Amino acid sequence: MSITVNNLSKIYGAQKAVNSISFTINKGEIVGFLGPNGAGKSTTMKIITGYLKADAGNAAVCGINVDENSNETKKKIGYLPEANPLYYDMYVREYLDFVSNVHEVNNKKEKIEEVIKTVGLSVEANKKIGQLSKGYKQRVGLAAALIHNPDVLILDEPTSGLDPNQIVEIREVIKELGKNKTVLFSSHIMQEVEAICDRVIIINKGNIVADDSLSNLQKGNTSLQIITVSFKEAINSEWLSNLTNVTAVKNIQQSMFNIQCTNAEAVKKQILQLAIDKNLNIVSLQSESSNSLEEVFRTLTEGK
Numbered sequence: 001m002s003i004t005v006n007n008l009s010k011i012y013g014a015q016k017a018v019n020s021i022s023f024t025i026n027k028g029e030i031v032g033f034l035g036p037n038g039a040g041k042s043t044t045m046k047i048i049t050g051y052l053k054a055d056a057g058n059a060a061v062c063g064i065n066v067d068e069n070s071n072e073t074k075k076k077i078g079y080l081p082e083a084n085p086l087y088y089d090m091y092v093r094e095y096l097d098f099v100s101n102v103h104e105v106n107n108k109k110e111k112i113e114e115v116i117k118t119v120g121l122s123v124e125a126n127k128k129i130g131q132l133s134k135g136y137k138q139r140v141g142l143a144a145a146l147i148h149n150p151d152v153l154i155l156d157e158p159t160s161g162l163d164p165n166q167i168v169e170i171r172e173v174i175k176e177l178g179k180n181k182t183v184l185f186s187s188h189i190m191q192e193v194e195a196i197c198d199r200v201i202i203i204n205k206g207n208i209v210a211d212d213s214l215s216n217l218q219k220g221n222t223s224l225q226i227i228t229v230s231f232k233e234a235i236n237s238e239w240l241s242n243l244t245n246v247t248a249v250k251n252i253q254q255s256m257f258n259i260q261c262t263n264a265e266a267v268k269k270q271i272l273q274l275a276i277d278k279n280l281n282i283v284s285l286q287s288e289s290s291n292s293l294e295e296v297f298r299t300l301t302e303g304k
Contacts, residue, residue: 002027002152002182003048007057010043017043019206020057027151030178032197032214033186036301040206041186042082045154048184049079062151075103078145082156082186086140088130092121095129096143103148115143120169134161142170146177153183159192171195190294200293204301217296225264225287226299229271230256232281239278243270250302255283260299 003025010018018040025031035041046052048059050070059066061073087095093112100108116125119139124132129140138161145153158174159167167189174183174196187193193200193214200217202210210217229240233255240249240259245267248260261267264287275282 002029002062003184004060004063005044005048005057006059008044008047008054008059009056010040010047010052011055016206018047018054018203021203021206021208022057023201023208023211025182025184027182028179029199030174030183030185030197032193032200033184033203034188034190034193034200034297035203039203039301041203042156044203045079045081045156045184045186049077049154050074075148076151078148078150078153080138080141080145080153080155080158082160084138084141086129086137089128091128092116092125092132092140095140096147099144099147105148108147111147111149115146118146119143119173120166135163135166138162139166139170142173151181153177153181153185155183156186157188158185159187159189167192190292190297194293202297202300209300210296214293218293225261227259227261227264227267227271227285227287228252228256229259229285230283231275232283235278235280239274240271243267243274248299258299 005021005023007020007022008018009016009020021044033041043052047054048061048066050066050073053067062076064073064076066073090098096112096115097108100111105111116122119142121136121139121143124136129137132140138158142158155174159170162170171192174185177183185196197214199213200210201208235255237249237251237257240246240257245261245263246259247262250258252258259267268285268287271282271285274280
């Protein structure tokens with residue numbers, strides 16, 4: 001396994017930023033790591049890269065424990081953080097030369113020109129970083145993450161600030177890199193994740209709420225069946241929450257509810273029985289399938 005996370009936890013005061021999560025990622029996988037702001041994505045990435053210490057559990061990169069040998073694991077990782085810290089007074093090649101020295105890269109001049117071409121920096125390579133647009137600054141950060149030819153790439157919002165054409169170009173770069181590397185890729189742009197990733201991990205409030213192939217999630221598997229029900233009368237939402245196979249209930253309008261469940265047909269029968277027992281009038285009752293990643297994401301993270 002290129003990335004292994006076992007029962008990882010990180011606590012800030014009274015808040016559990018990451019709550020005993022576990023997952024593994026193999027070589028050749030491009031995995032989307034999704035979640036709302038504050039869900040624990042960046043914290044998890046920082047622990048894997050050795051920039052933060054976990055309070056419990058552990059992470060390993062290419063079989064090397066991050067806590068026990070962070071210097072060795074950092075050699076295996078190319079990391080593009082969300083903040084993308086750069087030295088704005090340095091020229092592009094000067095900065096990449098600096099990063100090459102940190103990683104003790106052999107044939108660094110050749111490698112610098114190679115990554116400049118790979119990420120599409122050639123037309124701006126003679127400028128100072130501070131003179132570049134946000135999109136080109138992102139490319140410098142990606143080039144720095146690639147300069148030492150790492151086995152694992154951890155990319156936190158890599159397409160932030162790019163225009164549509166640049167996004168397509170970087171998407172193709174990431175897909176090509178993913179053939180021979182392990183890529184953990186975080187983004188708020190669902191279309192990007194759908195275009196790049198084969199597998200998705202969704203984290204919410206420090207807990208993993210989904211870890212499956214993109215195709216399975218988009219099919220609307222058993223854990224993501226949704227029922228929409230509307231009643232004529234006002235009802236207690238707990239009546240729905242207490243039904244068997246129901247995992248979440250959201251009141252979307254007065255007397256209208258979205259119900260996430262693991263067996264839609266069984267839950268619909270229970271709702272009909274509930275209406276009889278409580279003398280309720282059902283206005284509408286239908287099940288929906290979640291076939292887009294955005295719908296899956298909203299179902300798993302909204303109102304929880």
